[in-house]
Amino acid sequence: MFLRNWLKLLHFMGLEFWLPLPILGVAFWLGGNQLTEKVLSRPYTTVNKLQADVQPEFYLSMHVLFIQAEVDRNAGVTKVFVQPINASLNKSKFQVATTDISQIEIAIAKRLEMSIDDIRKLVRYQIIE
Known part of the structure; x- marks a missing residue:
């Protein structure tokens, strides 16, 4: 009975929608941190490496x-x-x-x-x- 009165009070004040929002925000924040840490900590290998000693493939003597x-x-x-x-x-x-x-x-x-x-x-x- 006490719970029923409490829910009626929350519904009357319009708080039944606003109270779960901080919980959802914290859940997204923690999930985003976990995802970001996982993505940034994975190894990154490059296939193409910079070659500074190679001459350019084209040469234009004058424009x-x-x-x-x-x-x-x-x-x-x-x-x-x-x-x-x-x-x-x-x-x-x-x-x-x-x-x-x-x-x-x-x-x-x-x-x-x-x-x-x-x-x-x-x-x-x-x-x-």
């Missing part, structure tokens, strides 16, 4: 803004103008002794030490007849 190629079919040569991104660097000019587009791209790629795909993205052709 290029655009490449303009003037193809002179009458003379059989192509004049190439290279504009670097940095304005303080000198513009590069050179000639290629071919008018075939694929050969021009290969020659520019060798000269600038870049990939042919990068050259194709940057080059603009002007054909002079």
Whole structure:
């Protein structure tokens, strides 16, 4: 009977909901501590290790803004103008002794030490007849 009156009093005051919350909070706190300790104490092995003595796989001799190629079919040569991104660097000019587009791209790629795909993205052709 005493318990029944006690529950009615708790229900009347609205405390039957609020009283279990600290118990749940303490349970989550202890469970979280146990889980954190378990995760942080497990061994951690790395497969890939840092190798500082290896040279980079790519090398870009200059950062290029655009490449303009003037193809002179009458003379059989192509004049190439290279504009670097940095304005303080000198513009590069050179000639290629071919008018075939694929050969021009290969020659520019060798000269600038870049990939042919990068050259194709940057080059603009002007054909002079």
